Amino acid sequence: METWTLSLLLLSLHGAAAVIHSMKYFDTASSGLPNFPEYVIVGLVDELQIVHYDSNTRRAEPKQDWMIRVREEDPEYWKRQTELYFIYQQVSKDNIEEAKQRFNQTGGVHIYQRMGGCEWDDETNKVVRGFYQHGFDGEDFISFDMKTGTWIAPKQQAFISKHMWDQNKAQTAQINHYLTQICREWLKIFVKYGSSSLMRTELPLVSLLQKSPSSPVCCHATGFYPDRASLFWRKDGEELHEDVDHGEILHNHDGTFQMSVDLNLSSVPAEDWRRYECVFQLSGVEKNIVTRLDEAVIRTNAEKPNDMTINTTTIIIIIIIIAAVVVLVLAVGGFMAYKKRKDKDSQTNVKTPLNPSPPMSESGSECSSTEGVNSSKPLMS
CATH class of the missing domain: 3.30.500.10 (MHC class I-like antigen recognition-like)
Structure with missing residues (x-):
C-alpha cells in the first residue's frame, strides 16, 4: 500500500x-x-x-x-x-x-x-x-x-x-x-x-553521506519535529529538480522524523562542487540549515572502516527497517x-x-445500529 x-x-x-x-x-x-x-x-x-x-x-x-x-x-x-x-x-x-x-x-x-x-x-x-x-x-x-x-x-x-x-x-x-x-x-x-x-520544534542533525566516490551524495536529516519540513539541493542559490532523488519522511523511534535527498554528481566537475548546497527547512522556523557540498565533510564507507556508528550502508539499513515497520x-x-x-x-x-476512533463498517443489513457494530461477523461479508 x-x-x-x-x-x-x-x-x-x-x-x-x-x-x-x-x-x-x-x-x-x-x-x-x-x-x-x-x-x-x-x-x-x-x-x-x-x-x-x-x-x-x-x-x-x-x-x-x-x-x-x-x-x-x-x-x-x-x-x-x-x-x-x-x-x-x-x-x-x-x-x-x-x-x-x-x-x-x-x-x-x-x-x-x-x-x-x-x-x-x-x-x-x-x-x-x-x-x-x-x-x-x-x-x-x-x-x-x-x-x-x-x-x-x-x-x-x-x-x-x-x-x-x-x-x-x-x-x-x-x-x-x-x-x-x-x-x-x-x-x-x-x-x-x-x-x-505537538507544537514543539526540533532541528535535525544534517549529514552528507556517500557510499563510494562514484555514488550520489546523500543529504540526510534526522531528529526533526514536526514532519512539516522540506529538504532539497540547490546550485548557485536555485533549487535543483534534475539529478536529485527525494526520499520519504520516515519515523524515528523517539517520535522525531528523518528524510534524505540524493544528488547525482557524475557529470559535475570537482571544482564546481562549491556551488552546491543542501537546504533543510522546518515549518515555523525562519532560519534554514544550509550544508555546503564539501568533500571534506562527506562521510563514506571508505573512512573509519571499523566505525559502524554512521555510514551510508548503516543509514540505508536503518531506513529500510523503519520503512518496513511503518508499512x-x-x-x-x-x-x-x-x-x-x-x-x-x-x-x-x-x-x-466516548471513543475517538472511526466507526466500524457494518457487516450486513442486520447490523443496523448507527452507534457502531459489535457484531462478530466479518466486515467484508
Missing part, C-alpha cells in the same frame, strides 16, 4: 500561520506471520503515536504522558478501549479469512489493513481531508469517497462490499459524520492535551463503535462520543 504510505506521511500547509493537524487510526490483521501479533491497532495525532493495542498484550495503552488527561476526565476510557479493541481483534480474524476466500487463497502470509481519520485546519476550523480505507496484502481493496458518499472498489473482489455499503445510507451518514465532525472534535481535544509536545504497522483505522457523551467540550460546546 505504497500510495497510502506516501499520502499518510505528507501534511500540507495552509497559509503562513495555519497548521494542518491530523488524527489517524490504523489496524493490521495478519495470518501466517511468525513473531508478530495477529492484530495491532495504533492511533496517531500529528504522526505521534498516542495509543497502542495488540493481540499479545490485549490491553489499550497510552503512548504519551499527556494522554493521562483522558483518564482524568473519563476514568473508564482505557478499560472501554481495551474491551472494544478485543472485539475488533475477533472480527479481524473473520475479516482476513473472508478476504482470503474472495481471492481464492489459503496458506501463506496475508495482511488485512484498515485506516481512518482526518486532517483539520486549525485556522479555518474545517476538515480538509477525511480518509476511510481498507486494503489486503499491500493493495487497496475499498475506500470511502467523502465527496460522493460512495465506496470505490478497485478490485473485483470488493464489488460485493461496495454494493452492500452503497445501499446502506445510515452507515454512509455515520461515516461522513465521523469524518467531518467527530474526528475533528477529538483531534482538537488531543491537540489541546498535547500542545507542549506493516500503518494499518487502517480503529473503526471502534462510538456513543455520545453528555459532557460538552469546553471550547466548542459540542458533544463528543
Whole structure:
C-alpha cells in the first residue's frame, strides 16, 4: 500500500500561520506471520503515536504522558478501549479469512489493513481531508469517497462490499459524520492535551553521506519535529529538480522524523562542487540549515572502516527497517463503535462520543445500529 504510505506521511500547509493537524487510526490483521501479533491497532495525532493495542498484550495503552488527561476526565476510557479493541481483534480474524476466500487463497502470509481519520485546519476550523480505507496484502481493496458518499472498489473482489455499503445510507451518514465532525472534535481535544509536545520544534542533525566516490551524495536529516519540513539541493542559490532523488519522511523511534535527498554528481566537475548546497527547512522556523557540498565533510564507507556508528550502508539499513515497520504497522483505522457523551467540550460546546476512533463498517443489513457494530461477523461479508 505504497500510495497510502506516501499520502499518510505528507501534511500540507495552509497559509503562513495555519497548521494542518491530523488524527489517524490504523489496524493490521495478519495470518501466517511468525513473531508478530495477529492484530495491532495504533492511533496517531500529528504522526505521534498516542495509543497502542495488540493481540499479545490485549490491553489499550497510552503512548504519551499527556494522554493521562483522558483518564482524568473519563476514568473508564482505557478499560472501554481495551474491551472494544478485543472485539475488533475477533472480527479481524473473520475479516482476513473472508478476504482470503474472495481471492481464492489459503496458506501463506496475508495482511488485512484498515485506516481512518482526518486532517483539520486549525485556522479555518474545517476538515480538509477525511480518509476511510481498507486494503489486503499491500493493495487497496475499498475506500470511502467523502465527496460522493460512495465506496470505490478497485478490485473485483470488493464489488460485493461496495454494493452492500452503497445501499446502506445510515452507515454512509455515520461515516461522513465521523469524518467531518467527530474526528475533528477529538483531534482538537488531543491537540489541546498535547500542545507542549505537538507544537514543539526540533532541528535535525544534517549529514552528507556517500557510499563510494562514484555514488550520489546523500543529504540526510534526522531528529526533526514536526514532519512539516522540506529538504532539497540547490546550485548557485536555485533549487535543483534534475539529478536529485527525494526520499520519504520516515519515523524515528523517539517520535522525531528523518528524510534524505540524493544528488547525482557524475557529470559535475570537482571544482564546481562549491556551488552546491543542501537546504533543510522546518515549518515555523525562519532560519534554514544550509550544508555546503564539501568533500571534506562527506562521510563514506571508505573512512573509519571499523566505525559502524554512521555510514551510508548503516543509514540505508536503518531506513529500510523503519520503512518496513511503518508499512506493516500503518494499518487502517480503529473503526471502534462510538456513543455520545453528555459532557460538552469546553471550547466548542459540542458533544463528543466516548471513543475517538472511526466507526466500524457494518457487516450486513442486520447490523443496523448507527452507534457502531459489535457484531462478530466479518466486515467484508
